[in-house]
Structures are given as structure tokens and as C-alpha cells.
Amino acid sequence: MPKTPFLAACEKTIGTDAVLKDPQLMMPYLTDVRKRFTGRAMAVLFPKSTQEVSQLMRLCTQYRVNVVPQGGNTGTVLGSVPDKTGHAVVISLKRMNHILGVDPENLTMTVEAGCILDHVRATARDAGRLFPLSLASSGSCMIGGNLAANAGGTAVLRYGTARDLCLGLQAVLPDGAVYDGLYRLRKNNTGYDLKDLFIGSEGTLGIITAAVLKLFPLPKGRQTAFVALQSPDDALRLLNLAQGMAQDLLTTYELISSVSLGVVLAHFPDLKSPLPEKAPYYVLMELSGTQQVQDMQEALEAILGAAFDEGIVIDAAIAQSEAQAQHFWALRENIAEGQARSGKNIKHDISVPVSQIPRFMAVTDQLLQDAFPGCRMTVFGHLGDGSLHYNVGAPPGITDDAFLQRQDAVNQVVYDSVARFHGAISAEHGLGALKHDKNAHYKGNVEMDLMRRIKGAIDPLGIMNPGKVLP
Numbered sequence: 001m002p003k004t005p006f007l008a009a010c011e012k013t014i015g016t017d018a019v020l021k022d023p024q025l026m027m028p029y030l031t032d033v034r035k036r037f038t039g040r041a042m043a044v045l046f047p048k049s050t051q052e053v054s055q056l057m058r059l060c061t062q063y064r065v066n067v068v069p070q071g072g073n074t075g076t077v078l079g080s081v082p083d084k085t086g087h088a089v090v091i092s093l094k095r096m097n098h099i100l101g102v103d104p105e106n107l108t109m110t111v112e113a114g115c116i117l118d119h120v121r122a123t124a125r126d127a128g129r130l131f132p133l134s135l136a137s138s139g140s141c142m143i144g145g146n147l148a149a150n151a152g153g154t155a156v157l158r159y160g161t162a163r164d165l166c167l168g169l170q171a172v173l174p175d176g177a178v179y180d181g182l183y184r185l186r187k188n189n190t191g192y193d194l195k196d197l198f199i200g201s202e203g204t205l206g207i208i209t210a211a212v213l214k215l216f217p218l219p220k221g222r223q224t225a226f227v228a229l230q231s232p233d234d235a236l237r238l239l240n241l242a243q244g245m246a247q248d249l250l251t252t253y254e255l256i257s258s259v260s261l262g263v264v265l266a267h268f269p270d271l272k273s274p275l276p277e278k279a280p281y282y283v284l285m286e287l288s289g290t291q292q293v294q295d296m297q298e299a300l301e302a303i304l305g306a307a308f309d310e311g312i313v314i315d316a317a318i319a320q321s322e323a324q325a326q327h328f329w330a331l332r333e334n335i336a337e338g339q340a341r342s343g344k345n346i347k348h349d350i351s352v353p354v355s356q357i358p359r360f361m362a363v364t365d366q367l368l369q370d371a372f373p374g375c376r377m378t379v380f381g382h383l384g385d386g387s388l389h390y391n392v393g394a395p396p397g398i399t400d401d402a403f404l405q406r407q408d409a410v411n412q413v414v415y416d417s418v419a420r421f422h423g424a425i426s427a428e429h430g431l432g433a434l435k436h437d438k439n440a441h442y443k444g445n446v447e448m449d450l451m452r453r454i455k456g457a458i459d460p461l462g463i464m465n466p467g468k469v470l471p
């Protein structure tokens with residue numbers, strides 16, 4: 001068996017303390033964040049440098065060992081954990097956690113892949129700059145994982161996804177070659193954009209070891225409002241109005257259905273609705289920028305005033321303090337947890353063109369009611385980006401577990417509808433080992449063929465995160 005000489009070679013290369021083989025100690029690296037699945041691996045490896053990653057990849061190629069790259073292991077689609085065969089190693093980037101340089105005048109920052117997102121954000125802030133990627137998992141996810149998953153979050157409307165926030169990348173290929181593209185340039189028209197191949201590839205092409213990130217001037221403040229509306233149509237009208245009036249001051253625009261707010265209020269007694277009356281839908285919207293806070297406040301008041309005049313909103317509250325703004329945010333950020341405490345759901349993380357969101361919701365809600373009468377919808381998400389958490393719960397009288405047995409049928413209704421609206425079956429969380437087969441069904445043959453050819457060209461032995469992204 002090649003395993004023992006392989007692990008001996010790994011230990012010789014990166015040291016015995018950097019090769020974890022104890023099955024008990026390996027468990028956190030083999031189990032997904034939602035504790036639904038535990039895989040098996042020969043070892044978890046902890047390289048300290050790009051050179052060590054390169055040497056390990058050469059060994060993996062030589063011994064034909066599969067590789068699962070791992071950052072903070074917060075991914076929700078089983079992309080960061082190995083399968084049950086035991087033929088893989090996990091390569092954890094956690095020891096490669098150095099900030100390599102901050103260039104405030106160039107508005108860039110160069111970091112190793114294992115830097116935790118909160119650390120990156122804090123380092124930028126210390127330099128008087130903003131790194132805007134913002135996720136609820138930011139205390140443990142790592143920048144390499146953010147890029148490999150092309151993470152989104154709550155500021156995409158203004159700043160884009162992880163892909164938009166990356167200028168340069170370093171990655172180690174399966175044969176150990178190092179692609180050194182740590183450019184700090186905003187313009188670079190010298191051929192194919194190779195970094196974009198690795199961003200969003202979920203570890204199936206190589207290991208991201210470092211990146212150049214885009215920074216922005218630090219906003220002076222933010223103005224946050226919690227708005228009640230009658231319908232998703234009105235939410236879209238308010239979005240268009242706000243974009244027209246505030247332009248790029250509009251940083252966040254999150255839709256919250258009354259059911260979504262209800263699960264938070266039911267399970268977090270300290271959190272109260274900022275508005276006296278219930279409404280079918282709410283929006284959490286935020287302006288931020290380098291303008292004076294007073295100017296932003298006036299801009300927000302002007303938007304809401306115009307929205308009242310046009311009959312778009314029912315009611316609205318503007319946060320009067322930072323504490324109140326945080327309270328508004330807690331209502332949004334605790335929906336997933338409130339929902340988990342209320343029972344199990346069949347979850348979807350989908351996107352359609354922003355303009356189509358109201359129609360998509362109306363059509364798909366009806367299709368689901370026709371197929372599963374009484375099913376309970378919990379819908380919330382980044383309306384400003386056209387992406388929704390579109391979750392389906394069991395109808396009354398049916399247990400959650402019995403309803404979960406119908407997951408494939410529910411998924412098909414939702415994904416077929418997404419396809420009709422020219423959307424994507426994953427907006428943020430990726431495909432991993434959970435949605436790769438469905439993706440192949442909905443993407444065109446040419447698109448799938450191109451993806452397979454790219455995979456084959458870079459990873460001809462198929463050792464990089466097999467069973468993820470491509471079926």
C-alpha cells in the first residue's frame with residue numbers, strides 16, 4: 001500500500017507535528033459545519049508555506065492521493081470535507097495566516113490564504129481602510145476559503161463578491177507548480193484572467209495560498225432603516241428608488257418575510273420588532289460612505305419620504321444610534337438560527353435577475369402550494385443582489401422528517417422554476433458535494449464540457465477535491 005510511504009514522505013517534508021493522523025483529533029476537520037456528515041482521511045496536513053504546499057502536492061501526485069483543501073470549514077455544501085473512502089488527505093491552510101503587506105495608498109492588501117476574515121477586516125481597519133467582505137461566519141472562515149467559494153454576504157450590492165475583491169492570486173497546482181499571480185494592479189490585459197479560474201472553483205483546480213485583496217476608504221458611518229412593505233413588488237420599487245437617489249451609498253438591501261421575522265421574535269425574546277404593526281414583508285436597508293453622517297441621514301430620510309409619498313412603504317424606522325442599528329441587524333442575522341430552532345427546512349440559496357424576484361416568488365410559491373399544499377415558506381435574503389434564501393417547511397400535519405424525504409421533489413420544483421427565470425441554483429454557498437449533479441442537469445452541455453476540459457487540463461489525474469463541483 002502506498003499510504004505509509006506517502007505519510008512518511010509528508011512527515012519528512014513538513015514535520016511530524018504538521019501531520020495529524022489520530023482519528024479522534026481529525027474529527028473536526030472531517031465533519032461539516034452543520035454536523036450532517038463525517039468523512040474519512042489518511043491524515044490532515046498543516047503546511048506553513050507555499051513551498052511546503054507545493055512539495056505536498058508533488059507527493060500527492062506521485063502517490064495518487066486525493067486532496068481536500070480546507071480553510072475554516074464553514075462551507076455548507078460538504079465541499080471542505082473528504083468523502084468516506086479514506087483515500088484523501090485534508091490540506092488545512094490554518095498555519096498560513098500571515099498578512100504579507102498592506103498598501104493603503106494602492107488600496108490593496110496581500111494575505112496568506114489561512115488568514116481569518118475577521119483578522120483581515122481588522123487589519124484593514126487599523127490601516128484606515130475597509131475590506132468589505134462580510135459574512136456571519138467571519139470569525140472562523142478564511143480568505144482562501146472565501147475565494148475558493150466566491151463568498152457573497154451582506155455588502156455585495158455595493159462592493160461585489162469575493163471575486164470582485166481580489167486583484168491577484170497565488171495557487172499551487174496539483175503537480176506542485178506555483179502560479180504566482182500576486183498582481184497589485186487594477187489594469188492587467190496580458191492574457192486570460194487565470195485567477196478567476198481558481199475563484200469559485202471550490203478547491204477542484206488547485207490550492208490558493210495567497211491573495212491580493214482590494215481595499216476601500218473607510219466609511220465615516222452608516223444609516224440603517226427597517227422598513228415595512230406590502231409585497232416583494234414594493235420591495236423592488238423601493239430598491240430602484242433608493243438606487244436612483246442614493247446611488248452607491250446603498251450598501252445593503254435585505255428582504256425579510258413576516259414568517260422570517262416571526263421565527264426570530266419567537267426564539268430571541270430580547271429582540272423586538274422596531275415597528276408597532278406587523279407587515280407581510282420588511283427590508284433592512286443601509287447607506288454607508290465617506291460622506292458626513294448628517295448627509296447620509298438626509299439621504300435616507302429623503303428616500304423614505306419619497307417612498308411614503310409614492311405609497312411604496314407602510315412604515316419605517318431609522319436607527320437612532322449604533323446600538324439600534326445593531327439591533328436591526330440582529331433581526332436579520334438571527335433568521336437562520338431562529339429557523340433552525342423552529343424545525344427543519346428544505347433550503348435553497350438561489351439567484352435570479354433582481355427585476356424578476358417578485359415574479360419568481362409569486363410563481364414558485366404557487367407551484368409549491370400546488371405540489372405540497374400548505375407547505376410553509378421562510379424567505380429572506382439579499383434582494384439587492386437578486387439572491388434569496390428560499391426555504392420550504394413541512395405543511396401542518398406532516399413531520400419535518402417525513403417532508404425531508406420529499407426533498408428531491410421540492411428541489412425539482414424550485415430549481416426548474418429558477419431555470420425558467422434564467423437564474424442559478426446556488427448564489428453563494430456553491431455546489432460542493434450536494435448540488436453538483438443538479439448543476440450538471442441545469443447547465444448547458446457546452447458549459448459543462450468547458451468546465452470538464454479546464455478541470456482535465458489543470459488536474460489530469462483528478463486528485464483535487466474529487467466528487468465536488470463536477471459530478
Ligand SMILES: Cc1cc2nc3c(=O)[nH]c(=O)nc-3n(C[C@H](O)[C@H](O)[C@H](O)COP(=O)(O)OP(=O)(O)OC[C@H]3O[C@@H](n4cnc5c(N)ncnc54)[C@H](O)[C@@H]3O)c2cc1C
Nearest residue numbers: 071072073074075079142144145146148151152203208428
Ligand atoms: C453561519 C454561516 C454564515 C454564512 N454566511 C455566508 C454568506 O453570507 N455568504 C456566503 O457566501 N457564504 C456564507 N457561508 C458559507 C461559508 O462561510 C463561506 O462559503 C466561506 O467563504 C467559506 O470559507 P471557509 O474558509 O470556511 O472555507 P471552507 O469551508 O474550508 O471551504 C470551502 C470550499 O473551498 C475550498 N477551499 C478552502 N480553502 C481553500 C484554498 N485555500 N484553496 C482552494 N480551495 C479551498 C474547500 O475545499 C471547499 O470546497 C456561511 C456559513 C455559515 C456557517
